[in-house]
Amino acid sequence: MKTFKLISLIFVLMLFACSKGKNVAASGSSPTSASAVNTDASKLLPDTSPAPTFNADRAMQYVKEIVALGPRPIGSENHKKVENYILSHLKGDRVEQDSFDVHPTEGTFPVRNIIAKFQGARDGIIVVASHYDTNWPLRKTSYIGANDGASSSALLLEIADQLRGKKLEGYSVWLLWDDAEESMKLPWDDPESLYGVRHLAQKWQDDGTLKKIKAFLLEDMIGDADLNIEHDTNSTAWLEDLILQAATRLGYQSHFFARSMPVTDDHMAFLQHGVPSADLIDFDYGYNDVFWHTTEDTVDKLSPKSLEIVGTVTLETVRLLNQQ
Numbered sequence: 663m664k665t666f667k668l669i670s671l672i673f674v675l676m677l678f679a680c681s682k683g684k685n686v687a688a689s690g691s692s693p694t695s696a697s698a699v700n701t702d703a704s705k706l707l708p709d710t711s712p713a714p715t716f717n718a719d720r721a722m723q724y725v726k727e728i729v730a731l732g733p734r735p736i737g738s739e740n741h742k743k744v745e746n747y748i749l750s751h752l753k754g755d756r757v758e759q760d761s762f763d764v765h766p767t768e769g770t771f772p773v774r775n776i777i778a779k780f781q782g783a784r785d786g787i788i789v790v791a792s793h794y795d796t797n798w799p800l801r802k803t804s805y806i807g808a809n810d811g812a813s814s815s816a817l818l819l820e821i822a823d824q825l826r827g828k829k830l831e832g833y834s835v836w837l838l839w840d841d842a843e844e845s846m847k848l849p850w851d852d853p854e855s856l857y858g859v860r861h862l863a864q865k866w867q868d869d870g871t872l873k874k875i876k877a878f879l880l881e882d883m884i885g886d887a888d889l890n891i892e893h894d895t896n897s898t899a900w901l902e903d904l905i906l907q908a909a910t911r912l913g914y915q916s917h918f919f920a921r922s923m924p925v926t927d928d929h930m931a932f933l934q935h936g937v938p939s940a941d942l943i944d945f946d947y948g949y950n951d952v953f954w955h956t957t958e959d960t961v962d963k964l965s966p967k968s969l970e971i972v973g974t975v976t977l978e979t980v981r982l983l984n985q986q
């Protein structure tokens with residue numbers, strides 16, 4: 663038994679050692695039961711607030727329009743086009759652009775984070791984020807990142823549509839399209855990645871913004887028709903609990919937290935600065951994640967319903983955060 667335990671431990675350590683970008687293989691332990699958190703809707707406090715609204719068809723249309731631009735790696739013409747596409751949907755909104763250059767071994771590249779700020783009545787900020795670049799190493803293929811990059815970027819555009827013109831009684835909501843997320847090299851955990859979030863977390867640390875952020879919610883690969891959002895053990899535990907509570911209130915809990923794993927993603931930069939952060943990611947894209955980072959990542963694998971589930975759960979999580 664001891665030997666077995668030792669072998670298991672070595673196996674788990676090896677998995678951590680070879681963990682890659684957006685992933686770490688399920689940690690070798692059996693999936694954590696979701697019953698550790700309050701999933702039983704009947705135990706939640708009476709709350710008759712209406713479910714958030716979300717236009718799934720319009721969100722899906724945004725996905726298709728982004729994907730139609732083609733591969734969108736940093737430094738490319740298509741990348742400029744997707745920047746302009748996002749900005750064109752934020753006309754009249756309060757938008758901040760965080761532009762700078764990065765210098766990976768492949769050269770110098772311009773990077774642009776785009777932030778749309780929706781002012782709330784309460785002092786404090788909730789950030790909802792998605793990267794919008796596609797893989798640089800796949801730039802010469804037909805890779806278009808329908809799920810990985812486009813789905814979550816479109817989700818944020820639809821959330822902007824939902825927030826626009828409304829009086830927000832709670833915290834301000836800042837939507838962040840972060841850039842240069844994807845690794846410049848294979849494998850995907852190369853340190854030449856996550857430039858946008860790392861730059862912004864430092865900038866917001868320096869200018870005092872960071873301490874106002876109550877929560878950082880990351881959306882990544884959320885369009886899969888077979889939607890299974892992971893329970894990310896790197897994310898802040900109470901925020902994961904709140905997401906599951908939101909999903910349960912909306913009746914979507916079966917799409918959440920069937921398996922637990924540590925995920926390394928854009929949210930790490932904010933976690934490392936002490937910001938409560940959570941990653942809404944489905945890392946089971948096709949059998950054994952076979953469509954991830956391949957030219958198979960196309961719109962036909964996605965569903966508007968998945969966008970609606972994640973979109974409304976995100977908005978419901980924001981509402982629950984405002985009650986705290």
Ligand SMILES: [Zn+2]
Pocket residue numbers: 684810844955
């Ligand atoms: Zn990716």
